[in-house]
Amino acid sequence: MKEIHFEKIEGKGLKIGIVVARWNSAVTYPLRDACIKALEDAGVETDHVFVQDVPGSYEVVYGAKHLIEQKHVDAVVAIGCLIKGETMHFEYIAEAVSQGLMTLNTDTSVPVIFGVLTCLTEEQATARSKGENNHGYAWGQSAIEMANLKNAKNQ
Numbered sequence: 275m276k277e278i279h280f281e282k283i284e285g286k287g288l289k290i291g292i293v294v295a296r297w298n299s300a301v302t303y304p305l306r307d308a309c310i311k312a313l314e315d316a317g318v319e320t321d322h323v324f325v326q327d328v329p330g331s332y333e334v335v336y337g338a339k340h341l342i343e344q345k346h347v348d349a350v351v352a353i354g355c356l357i358k359g360e361t362m363h364f365e366y367i368a369e370a371v372s373q374g375l376m377t378l379n380t381d382t383s384v385p386v387i388f389g390v391l392t393c394l395t396e397e398q399a400t401a402r403s404k405g406e407n408n409h410g411y412a413w414g415q416s417a418i419e420m421a422n423l424k425n426a427k428n429q
Contacts, residue, residue: 285316285418288425290323291341291350297330298355301403305353305389305410312414331356331390332367335374342384348421350378351413354390355399368392385420389413 290313294306306325313323324345328337331354338350352375358364371390378386389410393399402409 280412280415280419283316283415283418283422285313285318285421288318288322288349288418288421289345289347290318290414290417290421291326291338291345291347292323293326293328293334293337293341293350293352295329295331295334295354296327298357298399301355301391301399302353304403304408305355305391305413308408308410309351309353309389309414309417312411313418316415316418318418330354330367331371334390335371335378338375338378338386339382342378342382342386347384348424349385349387349417351387351389351410351417353410353413355403356390356392357396357399358394364392383424385417385424387413387416387420 292309294302324341326337326341334352334354338352341347341350356364356368375386375388391399391402
């Protein structure tokens with residue numbers, strides 16, 4: 275089974291942004307909620323969690339950039355959900371979002387966690403956003419780990 279394990283992580287004092295697409299909100303909102311839970315469990319203060327809704331996955335790149343520039347966050351979790359349809363739209367959006375988030379990581383030096391599900395079916399998206407397999411919790415933990423890495427580098 276593929277999974278990641280985290281040691282006890284400490285998020286006290288960190289500012290974390292979450293940008294979440296409203297498109298496919300039945301999937302993205304449970305991911306957002308699990309991410310917020312992970313941040314709370316690690317001690318990130320509620321007023322240091324900044325949630326920005328955007329229309330869709332394509333817009334999460336701009337939303338993440340906005341949180342970095344306006345809220346001066348230590349890390350951002352970019353949450354979206356793309357489900358393949360009958361046209362090439364899925365491929366274009368998935369590629370653009372992937373490249374955009376990667377560019378933010380390198381150009382801003384603020385960790386941006388890739389929380390965009392790219393699924394072939396709605397069932398796959400649901401399986402990754404509900405119950406014990408909800409990926410949002412691990413994305414929140416990843417944001418804390420990477421923010422701590424960034425801050426350690428700056429000391």
